[in-house]
C-alpha cells in the first residue's frame with residue numbers, strides 16, 4: 374500500500390475544502406473569490422464555510438512552508454520590509470487618489486494627487502502589486518484589486534493600517550533593543566515603543582498629546598473589534614446577558630463604546646456606562662447612535678483609581694489587561710474591588726493563549742503575534758489560562774473564576790470572575 378505523503382495529503386485537504394466553498398458560493402449565487410475590484414467583500418465569512426476556509430488556509434500555509442524549504446522559510450516567508458509600501462499607501466492616500474468613481478488611474482494621476490514623485494509612486498505600488506494590492510493590467514495603468522479598493526472605501530481600515538504602520542511597526546523594530554536595555558522589566562514604558570518614539574510615556578499617555586494619534590488609535594480599535602473571530606456577536610451569544618434583566622454594565626476602558634453599543638442594541642433592558650480617559654470618551658459620546666442616548670453613557674475614569682460606580686452587576690474589561698504587565702494588571706483588578714457587591718461579575722474578554730498543539734500553526738500565529746505586539750507596545754503580554762488564574766489570585770482572593778467560555782469560531786474568551794467577598798476575609 375502506498376503511503377500518502379504529507380504534501381499530497383495537504384493538496385487533498387485543499388481540493389476537498391475548495392469544492393465545499395465553491396459549492397456553497399454557487400448555491401448562494403455568489404461569485405468565486407477574485408482580485409477584481411468589483412468582487413464583493415465578505416462572502417467568505419459566512420458561518421457555514423468557516424471550517425472549510427480555515428482548513429484551506431491551514432493547508433496552504435503548511436504546503437507553502439514545505440515548498441519553500443528550510444532556507445527560504447527563514448529568508449523569504451516574511452519579507453521584513455513589506456510595511457514600507459503599506460505605510461506609504463496609507464500615509465500618502467495612494468488608494469484614494471484615483472479619479473472619482475474610477476477603479477483605474479495612471480501612475481502620473483496618482484502621483485499628482487499625492488506629494489510624491491511619479492517614479493517613487495511606481496516603485497511603491499509595484500511592490501504592493503506583488504502582494505496583490507493594486508494591479509497593472511497594462512504598462513503604466515494602475516487598477517484596483519479587491520484589497521486596494523477595500524482600503525480606499527473603508528476609512529476605519531485606513532486608520533488601523535496607519536496606526537499599525539506608524540505606532541506598532543516602529544515599536545516592533547526596537548523590541549529586542551528594549552529587552553537588552555531593560556532586561557526583565559515590569560514597567561509598561563520599557564518597551565520597543567518607548568525607544569522607537571523616543572518617549573518615557575506609555576503609548577496611551579504619548580498619543581493623548583496628539584488629537585490625530587489618539588483618534589486613530591480608537592478608530593483602529595473599532596475596526597479591530599469587527600475582525601474575523603473578534604466580532605461582538607460571539608460575546609453576545611457566548612454569555613447569558615438576557616438573564617440579567619434591568620442591570621448596569623460598566624465597560625472599563627471601553628474606548629468609543631463598540632462593545633457597549635453592541636450589548637445595548639441586542640438587550641434593550643441593559644444599561645452600559647463606558648469608562649475611558651477624558652479625550653477618548655469625548656469622541657465616543659459624539660458618535661453614539663441617538664437611539665442609545667438613554668442607555669449608553671460615557672464617563673471619564675482612570676482605571677488605576679478606585680472604581681466610582683459601585684454595585685453594578687457586571688464590569689467588563691475587553692483587551693485591557695493584556696496591555697499591562699502583571700503588576701499593573703493586578704492593580705486594575707484591585708481598584709475594582711471596593712465597588713463590587715457579593716455576586717458581582719468581572720468579565721475579562723481576552724484571548725487565552727492555547728496550550729502546545731491545541732491549535733494549528735496557522736491559527737497559533739494570530740495569538741503569538743498578538744503576544745509579541747503587546748511586548749513591543751506595552752512590555753505586556755497575552756496570557757494562558759493558568760496566567761489568568763494567577764492574576765486574579767494575586768489581585769484578591771475574593772475573586773473566583775466561575776466560568777471560561779470560548780464561543781465557537783471566536784478568538785476571544787469570556788472569563789467570568791464572581792466576587793465572593795467572604796472568601797477574602
Ligand SMILES: C[S@@+](CC[C@H](N)C(=O)[O-])C[C@H]1O[C@@H](n2cnc3c(N)ncnc32)[C@H](O)[C@@H]1O
Nearest residue numbers: 577594626627628649650653674675676691692
Ligand atoms: C486596547 S484598547 C481596548 C478598548 C476597548 N475595551 C475595546 O474593546 O475596544 C485599551 C483602552 O484602554 C484605555 N486606557 C488606557 N489607560 C487607561 C486608564 N488609565 N484608564 C482608563 N482607560 C485607559 C485606552 O484609552 C483604550 O481605549
